[in-house]
Amino acid sequence: MRHWLIKFSIILLLFSVAFGTQKYCKTCKGELTGQYLIHKGNNYHRSCYDKHIQIYCDHCNRKIEASYNTSKGKNYHKRCFQQHIQxxxxxxxxxxxxxxxxxxxxxxxxxxxxxxxxPKCDICYQPVEDKYIKDFWGNYYHHYHEDKIPSCDNCNRLISKQLTKGGFSVSGNRFVCNLCKPNVVKSKSQLNKNLVEVLNVFKKIGINELPEKIPVTLVDSKDDLIKMSGHRHGNIQGYTSYEESTLAGKIIDQDYHIYILSNLHEEIFNAVLAHELLHVYLFQNQIDLQSDFREGFCNLGSSLIYENYTSKLSKYRLKNMNENTDPDYGIGFRKMKSMLDKIGWKRLLKKLPRL
Structure with a gap:
């Protein structure tokens, strides 16, 4: 009996040696003989590991044997990642x-x-990282420069060495840049030529009876012009005074005098003059319009002058007129412009007294 137990123990030991330590591939379940790979505690045939477990670079398709980079669910050799993906x-x-x-x-x-x-600020040359302004002329600058630097009465550029090569002040509270300076109207000797130019434009649309020798005076101070006109509109650039003499209820004489800010660019001066001359037209013909129609109609004169020019300055002024939110000078102008576009100057002039 003892001899039999010894034989049985030997058989169990041999079975354990033969089968108890045998290893199998995690993937194919096949027996592992010879060299094999261990990955995360599991054993694999080399071929099974290469096919199912091995990580390959998604750029070069070669095996990844060491540390690697992952991006958007794909794996890369560090070198491949840096050179082609990063x-x-x-x-x-x-x-x-x-x-x-x-x-x-x-x-x-x-x-x-x-x-x-x-973009770099065109005034201080520093990068514009916060709030900035891009003006009509393509200049970039920090918004805070607007609080410290005056703008040109004509083109609205900030007056600086960088943008306008400097400028000058008129009566202390108005400013003109050196880009506009060569074209400003600043002396009495220039006025007759400008008046003739504007009157000729009006004659082409059928307005022929405006006075040809109406007095025009240049005013340096906008405050003086506001006081003179009794107007509270801060952007006023011109004003027309009107007096009439009557006899037995009939008008026997009419006197007009136009006042316009000095040092306006010639194109702007002519546009303001045209606006004021249409006030004269309304006075002459005793046409009394409500304020939005009145100022809107007179602004048609300014628009007409700007449209005759091809300069960027006139385009800028027209843009401002079309975007103006003032009830009279902006909305009123666009009402009258819409009417003009539909019926033309001849019919509009006939229709005015009935508006």
Missing amino acids: KRCNECGDLINGIYNVHKGKEYHESCYVNHIL
Whole structure:
């Protein structure tokens, strides 16, 4: 009996040696003989591991044997990732690590974006990172410069060495830039030529009876012009005084006098003069309109003058007129312009007394 137990123990030991330590592939369940791979505590044939477990680079398709990078669910050798996948600054070409800026679909280091892509202030030359203004003329500048630098009465550029090559003041509270300076109306000797030019424009649309020798006076101070007119509109540039003499209830004489700010660019001066001459037209014909129709009609004169010019300045002034929100000078003008576009000058002039 004892001999039999010894034999049984030997058989169990041999079975344990033969079968108890045998290892199997985690993937195919096949027996592992010879060399095999261990991954995360599991055993694999080399071929099974390469086919099912091995990580491959999604760029070069080669095995990844060491540390690697992952991006958007794909794996890459570190070298492949840096050379082909990792973002590079579109300005300097170096790798981007951490926070970056995107502009028009391109990526930039923060410093490259600030120093090379952001617009620079045309006044102080510093990058414009916060609130900024882009004016009609294409100039960029920090919004706070508007609080410190005066603007030109004509083109509205900020008067500075950088934008306008400087400028000058008129009566202390008005300013004109050096770009507009060569074309301003500032002396009495210029006035007759401008009056003739505007009257000729009006004659072409059927307004023929305006006085040809109406007095025009230049006024330096906008405050003086406001006091003279009794007008509270801060953007006033011209004013027409009107007096009439009557006898037995009939008008026997009419006197007009036009006052316009000095140092206006010639195109703007003529537009203001045209506006005031249409006030004269209304006085002459005793046409009394409500304020929005009256100022809107007179602004048609300014618009007509600007349309005769092809300069960027006149386009700028027309743009302002079309965007003006003032009930009389803006909305009233657009009402009258709409009417003019539909029926033309001849019918509009006939219709005025009935408005």
